[in-house]
Amino acid sequence: MTLFRHLILPALLIATPLAAAPTAGFEDLDKLEARVIAAVGAGIGEPGGPQRPIDRRLRLASCPNAPMIAMSFTGAATLECEAIGWRIHVPLARTMIASPAAAAARVKEEPVIKKGDQVEVVAVGTTFTVSTVAVAQQDGAPGDRIRLKGDGKATPFFAQVDSPGRVVVSRFN
CATH class of the missing domain: 2.30.30.760 (SH3 type barrels.)
Structure with a gap:
């Protein structure tokens, strides 16, 4: 028990804060997430915001410039570092219609392309x-x-x- 208390326990206490800190040489996922939230104007899980947090298991090489953010019509925000060549897609939560009256006001357009055309x-x-x-x-x-x-x-x-x-x-x- 003395060996554990004097050598191993202090090593564990020192290693724990280091494991929680962002890894050197990798992109800070918290900052990337904050940039996406700022770009879309909605928080995680909110309509129009990211569906869920960025997976913390990702290890993206640190981008020398600020990663570019683009919105796609597929319902995702794309973060891209052209200098290094990585790209990730962050799925966005669908926006919900606030009331049945708003749903009735929204008119569905008629199809202009039919199956088999x-x-x-x-x-x-x-x-x-x-x-x-x-x-x-x-x-x-x-x-x-x-x-x-x-x-x-x-x-x-x-x-x-x-x-x-x-x-x-x-x-x-």
Whole structure:
């Protein structure tokens, strides 16, 4: 017991605060989380805010510049460090309609693309525009994300309905 009390216990007491501190060389997840909350204007779990805290098991290399924050129409905020090359997506909680009267006031647009329609798929980048055709796998109104299938054995993908007969792919991997 003396060995434990004199050598091991003091070592444990010193090591505990070090384990709680942010690891050197890694991005401070608390600061990243605070930046996302400030950018979306809502706290964790609140409508429009992050669904849950950023996973504390992540070890992101420290970004030399401030990470960029972008909002996507998929309901997530994207934190990206272009200098190093890491990117994480933070899912956002859906916004809720406050009252039944507000729900009644919200009008659902009619679908402009029907299942089975051949549509133009447009991909717009910073320096290019590419288009092709695909078949809609579901109905969609402007602003909706719908499932599409290309020619042959191509893997189905999602795109946002822009106008009748046209969908837009906005994010590339």
